[in-house]
Amino acid sequence: MILSRVFTVAASIFIVASLTAYLLIDHRETHERALEYIDKGNFFRVIEIYQSEKNLLEEDYALLSLAVSGIEKKINQNQNEAQKKEWIADLNDYHEIAHTEYQVNGTTCTHLEDPFFKYLKKHAYWYQKSLLERVHSTIFCNPPAKNSEYLNRILFEDPRNFMKDTSLALVELFRSPLDRIGEIETNFLHETIHFLATQETTAFYDNLYKLQADRVNFRSGPGVEYPSKLQLLHGDELYCFDKDSREETIGGKSGNWLECFSEKHFISGWIFSPQLEKIPPNLTLVENCKSRFSSLEYFAQVDFDTWKSESMPLYFYGDYRPTARNLMHGEVGFTLYGSNDGKFSKICRKFSGKKNFIEVYFDSLESDEAIPIADFHISALGSSKPAFSLKASSTEILLNDKKFMIDDMSSRETVALKISVSKQSGLLGTLIRKNSGILSNIQSYSIDSNSIERGNYSWEICIPQAVNPSSEKAYLYGFRIGKE
Missing domain, CATH: 2.30.30.40 (SH3 Domains)
Structure with a gap:
C-alpha cells in the first residue's frame, strides 16, 4: 500500500514536471519566434534560433536578412565602444556573417556582409521588404556608391x-x-x-x-x-x-x-x-x-534567378554549354569565359517589336582580356545577322570593337545601348554609362538596310560561350530591352 502511494506521488511529480517543461518550451514555428525577436530588437537571437534549421524558406532568409540589418544598425549607432566590441566579437560565432570596418566622413563604420539576402527573389514581397529595411538600417554609414546601388x-x-x-x-x-x-x-x-x-x-x-x-x-x-x-x-x-x-x-x-x-x-x-x-x-x-x-509591352527584363546551370536559361535556344552560377548582390550571374582559340557558340533569345534600347548588367572585374558579354542580332526576312557586340574587361568596354577605357569599373556595371536609324548608315548605336555617352554613333555591322527602312525587323540577344574556355571570366546578371 505504501509502495503504491510512493509510485502514485512519483508519477504525479513526473507528470507535473513534464507538463511544466512542456509549457516552458516555445513550440511556435521558428519564423513566428523570429518575428517576435525582430520586433523586440533581439537580432542575435534570431540568428541563434536558425542555427540548427534546415531547408529554409524564403521568409526565413528574409528574417535572417532583417536581423543582419538590425545588428549593423545597432553596432553603428552605439556610442559604447566596449559594447560595440562585444557585439562584433559575437559575430565571430556566426562564420557566415563577415564584417569589415571603413571610414565615412571621419566616422568608423562597421559593414556586415549579408549572406541571406542573395536567396531572396527580386520583385517579390520579402526581397523588397528586406531591401527597404537595409536602406533604413545602414544609410547613415554608407559611402555614396553603396547608396546609389540601393x-x-x-x-x-x-x-x-x-x-x-x-x-x-x-x-x-x-x-x-x-x-x-x-x-x-x-x-x-x-x-x-x-x-x-x-x-x-x-x-x-x-x-x-x-x-x-x-x-x-x-x-x-x-x-x-x-x-x-x-x-x-x-x-x-x-x-x-x-x-x-x-x-x-x-x-x-x-x-x-x-x-x-x-x-x-x-x-x-x-x-x-x-x-x-x-x-x-x-x-x-x-x-x-x-x-x-x-x-510587358513597356520592356522585357531577363535575369537568371531561376536558371539552373545544368540546363539552358528559359526561352533561350542554341548550342548551350553548362556554366557556373555566381551569386552576388542578391543576383545570379551567368558565368562567361574568355577563349583560348577565339571560338564561341551562342545561345539566343528573340524579342518581338521594334526596340531601341538594351540595358545590360554585368561584372568584368576579374578579366584582364575583353570577354564577349552579349551580341545583339537583327532579325529580318527570315534570317538573323549581328548588328552590335558588347565586350568588357576590368579596364575597358567595347562596342563593335570600338574601345572606351574605364578607370572606375564596378562589380556591377550597367550600360545602355541606345539605337537609332539613319537613312545613310542603317543603324547607329550609342553606349551610355553613368548618364554619359561613352561611345557614340557606332555603326552597326552590315545588315539589310531595306528591312530597316521598312521597319520589318526584330531583335535577338545572344550570349557567347567559349568553346575552349580560358581562365579569364566575367558574369552576366541580365538585361532589359524596350522602346523609349
Whole structure:
C-alpha cells in the first residue's frame, strides 16, 4: 500500500514536471519566434534560433536578412565602444556573417556582409521588404556608391507594394551622399517620384515644385544662417519631402523652409517656400511608372534567378554549354569565359517589336582580356545577322570593337545601348554609362538596310560561350530591352 502511494506521488511529480517543461518550451514555428525577436530588437537571437534549421524558406532568409540589418544598425549607432566590441566579437560565432570596418566622413563604420539576402527573389514581397529595411538600417554609414546601388535597386521595384516605406527610403537616400545613376534609372526616378506624389501616405504627396526666382541659394539647413551648397536656376524642378515648422518672413514674404532634392544636381538642401511654385504630378510619368510593372509591352527584363546551370536559361535556344552560377548582390550571374582559340557558340533569345534600347548588367572585374558579354542580332526576312557586340574587361568596354577605357569599373556595371536609324548608315548605336555617352554613333555591322527602312525587323540577344574556355571570366546578371 505504501509502495503504491510512493509510485502514485512519483508519477504525479513526473507528470507535473513534464507538463511544466512542456509549457516552458516555445513550440511556435521558428519564423513566428523570429518575428517576435525582430520586433523586440533581439537580432542575435534570431540568428541563434536558425542555427540548427534546415531547408529554409524564403521568409526565413528574409528574417535572417532583417536581423543582419538590425545588428549593423545597432553596432553603428552605439556610442559604447566596449559594447560595440562585444557585439562584433559575437559575430565571430556566426562564420557566415563577415564584417569589415571603413571610414565615412571621419566616422568608423562597421559593414556586415549579408549572406541571406542573395536567396531572396527580386520583385517579390520579402526581397523588397528586406531591401527597404537595409536602406533604413545602414544609410547613415554608407559611402555614396553603396547608396546609389540601393537607389537603383529600389527604382527597379514596384513602389505600389510599399508606398510609404519606399518614399521614406528615398528620403533617407536623398539626404545622404549619392553618386550619379544612369540615364535610364534617372528616368525611372522621375516616374517613381511623380507617382508617389499622387499618394497621400507618402512624403512626396503634393510636394513637387519648380523655382520661380533665379540664382537662389540651396542651403544646408532651414535658415539664411546656413551656408549655401549651390545656386538653383529659374525653372529647376525640386522633389520636396520635409518642412520646418517655424514660419518666417524674409523680404516681406512669409513662408516655411522646405527640404528638397534636386535631381539636376543630385543633392538635397533647404529653400524658402515663397521662392517656389507648386506643380502637379506629370500624369504621363505616373502612368509610365505603373506600366513598367503591369505591362510587358513597356520592356522585357531577363535575369537568371531561376536558371539552373545544368540546363539552358528559359526561352533561350542554341548550342548551350553548362556554366557556373555566381551569386552576388542578391543576383545570379551567368558565368562567361574568355577563349583560348577565339571560338564561341551562342545561345539566343528573340524579342518581338521594334526596340531601341538594351540595358545590360554585368561584372568584368576579374578579366584582364575583353570577354564577349552579349551580341545583339537583327532579325529580318527570315534570317538573323549581328548588328552590335558588347565586350568588357576590368579596364575597358567595347562596342563593335570600338574601345572606351574605364578607370572606375564596378562589380556591377550597367550600360545602355541606345539605337537609332539613319537613312545613310542603317543603324547607329550609342553606349551610355553613368548618364554619359561613352561611345557614340557606332555603326552597326552590315545588315539589310531595306528591312530597316521598312521597319520589318526584330531583335535577338545572344550570349557567347567559349568553346575552349580560358581562365579569364566575367558574369552576366541580365538585361532589359524596350522602346523609349
